[in-house]
Amino acid sequence: MGSYSYYPGCSQLSSAEEYGDSAVAVAQALGIRLEPLPDWSCCGASSAHMTNRLLSVALPARNLARARERGGDLVVVCAACYHNLRSAQIELLEDEEMASRLERVIGSDPRFRGRIVHLLDLIYEVVGLERLRERVVNPLRGLRPVSYYGCLMARPPEMMEGDNPDHPRRMDELLDALGAEVRPWSYKTDCCGGSLSLTRTDLVVGLVNRLFEAAEEAGADSLVTACPMCLANLEMRQREGKLTFGHEHDLPVFFFTELIGLALGMEEADSWLSKHLMDPRPLLWRNGVRTGGRRPA
């Protein structure tokens, strides 16, 4: 189903390695070849746009110039990278002065006109629900997740292609196709506070635990995300809520790609899941979903 340029993003080399690995493997299994941009660099995350306007365009621009050289579309898996690359692309195509200034600095043309697309949207559009359903050999029956988009996948609304910014549905539909019993809830696009996770941990613990409370109230047993910053923040700050909230939440959090891989029966799924700070495998085993790994006695 084609080959695409791929922007991995820093987290996928370290704290969210399982996201990068599962994204590439699952895409491959579905007929989508992801080719990493040569010598890609950090998009600047929130730190660039919060402190320096030029940097917030220039850091993505270096990568967009590479995508332009390669041609075709650019696939991204991190919601924050997606947001930054898209914002910079719009800026570079609208502001000629900025574009030519950065062309000089970078030494190549950053005006990338291809499409920047999140892997979730690409799978939804190119593979489609029907074909995905046909490929499921290990249905996620009994799993009751809520889909969690977080803030940057869905906003600003102009960036939300083909899905509803206030009530996005594509992730729910994908999970449903995998056999999961997706629970409805109204916190899908609330922010988890990821950018303040280290600096104002106190605030972030409150926000994260509010999400887990809402998920439990909705009858969910897990959360699913398409953003490595959300996952890291949700896993790191969940337990700390014990002091403030009186009880400890322990809902596992998945990357949507891991669940697709699991449902497709991919052997590697167990190694992805084993990397989580909060091991999600016991929940799967309780529901009779095989992960390919050895169950503890």
Next chain:
Amino acid sequence: MIKATGSGLEREIEARCGERVRLCFQCGKCSTGCLFTPAMDLLPHQAMKLVQLGQEERLLSSRTIWICASCVTCTARCPNDIDVAGVIDALRQMALEKGVRPAERNVPLFHSCFLGNIRATGRISEPVLMGAYKALSGDLFSDIGLAVEMLRKGKIKLVPSLVRGRREIRRIFSESGGKGAVGKG
């Protein structure tokens, strides 16, 4: 004095990010949707009013500009299409350029460490970033347990991944006028 063309600050914000804060009619939707207001000293709609009034000092020394997590909810809700989050970015950038002492010291410090890491290696390496931030903020011991667990799970890579085109990255940083974040001003 009220000027017909709006405050100088209003015009400066427009020049920086293209947003016309004078369109704000104080409906308060931005503040209603913001999850971070409990820690703010100015609500987002109040900040917009102060931009109209040209109250630069109060804005640049506020907690609000550093507490805002850039979740863009306010922007999505504004009936006048004001990119409120973009205006707050512009205020933070001004505060750093003018060397205003930040009310939330650790937030710009974190950004400075983050950008310093990109400048040095081209990509973020979590141990480098966390090490620098922990050392400079003096907050050495929180999250130690987490760091140990992350190392055990192989989530922290001790060898940073280096971008070959670091000269380009350095050119980008020097064009942007400094190290970024607190390095300036």
